[in-house]
Amino acid sequence: MPDSRQQIEGGAWLKACAAYAPSTRVTIDEAIRQGWYGDAEHAKDQYLSVAVEREWWPAEMALATARTALQTAGADGGSVDQLAYASIHRHGNARLWQPAAYLQSALGAPQALAFSLSHGCNGMFVAARLALATLRGDPGRHTLVVGADRFGTSSFDRWRGDYGVLYGDAAAAAVFGSTPGFARVLHLSIAGVPELEGMHRHIAAHVEYADDSTHAQLEFGVRASKKAFMERYGRERFFEAIGAALSRLRDDVLERFALHAQPADWLITPHLGETISAPLYVGMFSEFARQSFAEYGQRIGHTGTADQFVSLAALARSGRLENGQRVLLIGSGAGFSCGLMLLDIHDVSRATQCDEIDSILSDIER
Numbered sequence: 542m543p544d545s546r547q548q549i550e551g552g553a554w555l556k557a558c559a560a561y562a563p564s565t566r567v568t569i570d571e572a573i574r575q576g577w578y579g580d581a582e583h584a585k586d587q588y589l590s591v592a593v594e595r596e597w598w599p600a601e602m603a604l605a606t607a608r609t610a611l612q613t614a615g616a617d618g619g620s621v622d623q624l625a626y627a628s629i630h631r632h633g634n635a636r637l638w639q640p641a642a643y644l645q646s647a648l649g650a651p652q653a654l655a656f657s658l659s660h661g662c663n664g665m666f667v668a669a670r671l672a673l674a675t676l677r678g679d680p681g682r683h684t685l686v687v688g689a690d691r692f693g694t695s696s697f698d699r700w701r702g703d704y705g706v707l708y709g710d711a712a713a714a715a716v717f718g719s720t721p722g723f724a725r726v727l728h729l730s731i732a733g734v735p736e737l738e739g740m741h742r743h744i745a746a747h748v749e750y751a752d753d754s755t756h757a758q759l760e761f762g763v764r765a766s767k768k769a770f771m772e773r774y775g776r777e778r779f780f781e782a783i784g785a786a787l788s789r790l791r792d793d794v795l796e797r798f799a800l801h802a803q804p805a806d807w808l809i810t811p812h813l814g815e816t817i818s819a820p821l822y823v824g825m826f827s828e829f830a831r832q833s834f835a836e837y838g839q840r841i842g843h844t845g846t847a848d849q850f851v852s853l854a855a856l857a858r859s860g861r862l863e864n865g866q867r868v869l870l871i872g873s874g875a876g877f878s879c880g881l882m883l884l885d886i887h888d889v890s891r892a893t894q895c896d897e898i899d900s901i902l903s904d905i906e907r
Contacts, residue, residue, distance in 0.1 A: 553673050555884060556683065556722030557614035559606040560713040560854035561895040562841050563597075566590040577700040578707075586705055586814030591842035594691050594710035597898060598633045600626075600640040602712035603689035604647050605901045610714040611648065613891050614722055616683050618648035623675045624655040627664030627688040627846040629875070631695050644687060647905065653685075661874025662811065663731070664688060664846040665713070666882065670731055672717045680720045687714045690845030699842070703763040705814035709842025713850035723857075723891035724868070724884035730793050732786040734877035780820065783877065787825050790871075790881040798883060800829040805883065806866035807831070809852045811873055812838030822871050830869050832861075846874070849882070857892035864889055 568590045572578040594602065603626060611617055626641040645655040654675075660667050665688040672684035689712035692699045699708040717726070771779070794800065808830035810822035818824075823833060837855045844851055849870045856862045864886055872880035895901060 552678055552719045553676060553726040554718050554720060554722045554887075555724045555726055556616070556716040556718040556720070556891065557610045558713065558715050558723055558850050558854050558857075558892040559609035559613060559895055560711065560847065560851040560893075561602050561606050561898055562592045562709070562711040562844070562851055562855075563594040565593045565595060566840070567593050572700055585816045586707065587839060588707045588814065588842060589839045591699065591707050592709035592711055592840075592844070593693060595693070597691075597902070598694075599628060599630070599689035599691045599712065600632055600634075600643050601902055601905065601907075602691070602710075602898070603640065603687045603714065604644055604905070605895045605898045606689075606712045606714035607644055607648060607685060607687050608901055609893055609895050610716045611683075611685070613893055614683065614716040614718065616716060616718070618645075618650035619652070620681055620683050621648070621650045621653045621685050622682050623672055623684040624648075624650055624653040625658050625668035625671065625686050626656070627658045627660070627668050627686070628690050629659070629662055629664070629845040630690045630692055630697065633691070633694050640689075650685075660878065661876045662843070662846055662848070663872045663874030663876065663878045663880050665715070665850060666729070666872040666880030667731060667878065669715065669717065669882070670729060670880075673726065673729060676717060676719055678719045680718070683716050683718045685714065685716055688712065688846035688850070690847070692845075704767055705817045707814070707842045709812070709844050711841060711844035711847050711851045713847040713854065715850055721887055723888055724886045726882065727867075727885050728794050728797060728881070728883040730790055730881050732789045732879045734782050734786045734879065736782055738876060783821055783873065783879065784825070786877070786879045787821060787871070790879060791825060791829075794881055794883060800869070804828070805830040805869040807856060807862065807868045808833045809849055809856070809868060809870045810835060810838075811871065812841065812843040812848045812852070822873070826869060826871055848872070854892045854894050857889050858894050862886060862889050862892075
């Protein structure tokens with residue numbers, strides 16, 4: 542079966558992008574001093590710090606970015622036809638509570654098709670694929686994709702809960718429409734890698750017992766299932782399968798755009814450790830972009846679903862992104878699935894970071 546490709550005929554725009562990453566950073570040196578992380582792991586992963594949120598919950602961070610993105614796009618909740626909330630970690634409330642419905646209410650978007658999406662760290666790209674398919678060319682209508690995660694609210698260990706990945710807290714929102722804005726979406730494709738789903742599945746299913754001492758490891762642990770998978774199939778199985786999916790995405794975009802001859806200006810990849818990123822994401826796409834913005838991910842950590850859009854907003858804020866440039870974004874997440882998006886920047890000012898989150902959310906009940 543062919544991969545999911547979004548056929549774009551020039552009418553799809555990323556109208557605005559907004560992101561929030563907390564200013565609090567826990568440095569790697571501090572983590573090593575505290576015994577949370579090790580020198581050997583640091584030598585391989587090459588992170589510098591992670592972003593840590595201590596006040597706002599994921600849906601609140603998401604609301605701040607959604608409000609900012611809609612305002613920047615010159616839109617409001619009443620113009621949103623579809624609203625997707627993507628995450629990988631717990632949202633901090635009752636299991637059946639739906640963050641997408643919370644945003645739908647807070648944004649005044651009762652007419653929108655709202656849903657919460659759990660499809661690993663590629664969730665915002667998957668949601669963007671659905672968002673673009675929903676656009677019908679009406680200049681007054683929009684779709685909204687939001688992603689948010691905060692990893693310090695459970696027994697999950699952001700430092701040693703996974704292999705080659707440190708987890709940071711953040712949120713991002715992207716508004717899509719059919720009229721000019723931040724960037725024209727030139728290409729978006731998704732490649733499924735379902736043969737790797739077992740990397741996040743325990744050998745045996747388990748009943749949830751809140752007072753069970755092993756519950757946290759079973760519910761939030763990633764290393765155990767990955768270790769079992771690699772012992773059975775070998776580490777090479779992961780790199781071969783993800784590499785094959787990324788190759789399909791690469792070939793797909795190269796059919797339409799001559800990135801060999803005219804590379805994109807920027808490459809944005811998942812915020813993963815060097816042992817994963819170097820041979821796969823950076824290694825397979827660096828020749829198709831003049832510069833990489835990987836250093837930002839090394840400073841805030843892997844943010845779940847939001848890496849690409851958080852980095853995009855930070856790149857715009859840095860002053861290094863210019864109108865007329867092209868950005869190649871690569872995504873990947875449990876499932877597995879991989880994604881690729883190519884943007885042509887039109888108005889850099891429409892990608893923003895939410896600095897004053899307290900004032901943005903001053904009206905909400907907590």
